[in-house]
Amino acid sequence: xxxxxxxxxxxxxxxxxxxxxxxxxxxxxxxxxxxxxxxxxxxxxxxxxxxxxxxxxxxxxxxxxxxxxxxxxxxxxxxxxxxxxxxxxxxxxxxxxxxxxxxxxxxxxxxxxxxxxxxxxxxxxxxxxxxxxxxxxxxxxxxxxxxxxxxxxxxxxxxxxxxxxxxxxxxxxxxxxxxxxxxxxxxxxxxxxxxxxxxxxxxxxxxxxxxxxxxxxxxxxxxxxxxxxxxxxxxxxxxxxxxxxxxxxxxxxxxxxxxxxxxxxxxxxxxxxxxxxxxxxxxxxxxxxxxxxxxxxxxxxxxxxxxxxxxxxxxxxxxxxxxxxxxxxxxxxxxxxxxxxxxxxxxxxxxxxxxxxxxxxxxxxxxxxxxxxxxxxxxxxxxxxxxxxxxxxxxxx
Numbered sequence: 197x198x199x200x201x202x203x204x205x206x207x208x209x210x211x212x213x214x215x216x217x218x219x220x221x222x223x224x225x226x227x228x229x230x231x232x233x234x235x236x237x238x239x240x241x242x243x244x245x246x247x248x249x250x251x252x253x254x255x256x257x258x259x260x261x262x263x264x265x266x267x268x269x270x271x272x273x274x275x276x277x278x279x280x281x282x283x284x285x286x287x288x289x290x291x292x293x294x295x296x297x298x299x300x301x302x303x304x305x306x307x308x309x310x311x312x313x314x315x316x317x318x319x320x321x322x323x324x325x326x327x328x329x330x331x332x333x334x335x336x337x338x339x340x341x342x343x344x345x346x347x348x349x350x351x352x353x354x355x356x357x358x359x360x361x362x363x364x365x366x367x368x369x370x371x372x373x374x375x376x377x378x379x380x381x382x383x384x385x386x387x388x389x390x391x392x393x394x395x396x397x398x399x400x401x402x403x404x405x406x407x408x409x410x411x412x413x414x415x416x417x418x419x420x421x422x423x424x425x426x427x428x429x430x431x432x433x434x435x436x437x438x439x440x441x442x443x444x445x446x447x448x449x450x451x452x453x454x455x456x457x458x459x460x461x462x463x464x465x466x467x468x469x470x471x472x473x474x475x476x477x478x479x480x481x482x483x484x485x486x487x488x489x490x491x492x493x494x495x496x497x498x499x500x501x502x503x504x505x506x507x508x509x510x511x512x513x514x515x516x517x518x519x520x521x522x523x524x525x526x527x528x529x530x531x532x533x534x535x536x537x538x539x540x541x542x543x544x545x546x547x548x549x550x551x552x553x554x555x556x557x558x559x560x561x562x563x564x565x566x567x568x569x570x571x572x573x574x575x576x577x578x579x580x581x582x583x584x585x586x587x588x589x590x591x592x593x
Contacts, residue, residue, distance in 0.1 A: 207239045208322075211577045212305065215318030218281075219298040219307040225282045225346045228256040232281055236260060236321065236340065243324055248361075250353045257342040259354035263363070264324070264338075267331040267593055274335035275522065275591065276368040276552065277584070278543060279317040280344030280351070283309035289568035304571040311560035315572040316371030319559070319580045326585060331593045337365060344543055347387055347509020351543045355550045367522025369587070370544040371558030373565055373572075374536075376579045378526050379556035381435070381537035383442075383468040384475050384513035384545065390415060391504040392450075394494070396459035405457030406498035409450045411490055412461035415503070416445045418485045419465055422478065433470050438539040443467040443478060464508065468539055471513030512545035520553035529586045530557060538562070557583070 208214045221232040237247045240262050249258045263271045286295045286308055293299045298307030305315070320338055327336050337358075342350035358365070372379075392412040397405025423443035432439045443465065450461030467478045486503045494501025516523050527533055540562060544554040559576035 206242070211315075211319040211322040211581050212300075212574065214321045215305060215310060215315050215572070215577065216298045216307075218314040218318055219309050220296055222296050223282050223309070224285050225343055226285070229281045229342045230256065230258060233258045233260050233340070239321065240324065240338075243328060245324070248357065250357050252342065252350065257350065259342055259350050260338070260340045261354055261358055262338045264327045264332065264336045266333060266335045271335050272362060272364050273366050274332075274337060275587070276337040276339050276365045276547065277320045278339040278341070278368055278370045278547065279313050279320070279558075280341045280543065281314070281317070282342055282345050283312070283314075284345050284566045286568070291568050293569075295570070300574070303574050305574060305577070306569055306571045308570055310572040311373050311570050312562070312565035313372055313558060313560070315560055315577055316558040316580060319577060319584055320371070322581065323584050323588065326588055330588050330591070332591050333593045334366070334591055336588065336591065337363065339368075341543060347385060348511035348541065348543050348546060349509060351546050355546055359550055365552050367520065367525070368544065368547040368552050368554040369522065369526060370542050370547070370554060370556045371580070372542045372556050373558050373560030373562045374556055375561050376530060376557060376559055376576060376583060377534070377536060378523075378530050378532045379536050379538055380514075380516040380518070380523060381471055382514045382541055382545065382556070383436070383470060383539050385466065385468060385509060385511045385541035386475050386479070387464065387466040387508040387510070388479070389462060389464050389506040389508055391460065391462045391506070393500065393502045393504070394457070394459045394461070395498040395500050397457040399455040399457060402457055406459070406494060406501050407457050408461040409458045411494055411501070411503075412448070412450065412463055415482070415486060415490055416448070416463060416465075419443055419445055419482060422481050431470060431473065433472070433537065435535050436470070436537040436539060441467060441469045441473060441478065442539070468541065469513060471515040471545070475510070475512075511541055511543070512549045514542065514545040514548055514554060514556070516548070516553060516555050522553045523555050525587070525590060526555045526557050529583055529590070
């Protein structure tokens with residue numbers, strides 16, 4: 197494979213410039229990310245690096261996977277550097293500056309996605325020439341996904357594709373914001389929509405109807421009771437910032453008028469299970485309550501009563517093995533041996549489920565993510581650059 201070199205007028209060169217450019221693409225999850233993906237692909241292909249794109253069903257979003265081969269041309273094995281290209285919305289947030297026109301102030305780069313997680317992607321792209329100049333003993337891979345923010349929706353197709361091609365990476369670093377500390381575990385993410393179907397009637401004839409909101413409320417109260425039991429009884433893992441499985445209802449919609457018995461109520465709920473716990477255990481409790489308590493009670497009032505559950509997103513938890521080579525490498529490079537586990541989810545669990553040992557380590561503080569005036573400290577970008585430079589050098593012959 198031949199490699200060319202881009203000129204400074206074609207593409208950003210520094211990690212800061214790359215991050216600025218990436219942030220300037222509005223890749224809110226409801227929007228397409230193709231403009232960013234095609235820009236990155238153009239850069240990588242200008243360097244002689246082949247890219248594989250996997251699109252969603254609409255063709256409006258894509259993952260990008262690229263490999264920098266080893267010195268002997270090998271493209272299998274090696275380490276994946278993974279990041280998601282989508283960001284959360286800015287709707288209703290009060291920003292000091294335009295969230296998609298990043299600005300440096302007081303040693304910080306402000307903009308949507310600077311922290312979560314275009315800063316990490318920017319550093320990886322800045323270091324592509326370094327990767328190409330290094331005689332690698334094993335290949336390095338870049339994995340940029342779509343729709344992580346709405347439940348790790350995009351990465352599965354990319355991971356399936358690389359497994360099918362037999363890429364067989366030996367490890368993965370997911371660069372979510374950790375303040376450049378090593379994170380070895382996170383919870384699983386499970387999100388569902390519940391639709392409660394009643395029967396409409398005029399409110400003066402309430403007994404002839406079936407109130408969907410009232411029965412939805414009973415299910416929501418049961419979900420809270422389940423959450424309270426996990427909080428009170430465990431199981432616990434006190435290495436997590438929130439040491440038990442959590443369950444919560446997040447949205448609710450129903451009813452059309454105050455004088456109408458509502459025939460539909462829908463709500464969304466999620467639970468985040470400890471990685472050692474089967475995620476089905478929570479859902480089974482909710483289904484059991486619906487099937488054996490709620491639906492029979494509804495149908496005693498009206499035969500049309502029913503409840504539907506729809507899975508919106510499911511991503512496995514991460515529990516990295518301390519003895520895994522990638523864990524030991526990241527710990528050595530960060531000089532961080534503390535056990536840290538987090539409640540938020542990432543795509544690392546998906547890589548691990550595919551047999552690719554994974555850890556999380558990236559620039560920025562998670563507390564800055566998703567907020568107005570999101571930022572990443574420039575020092576964090578520098579620290580990430582030093583870390584990834586050392587990682588590249590560790591793979592040299």
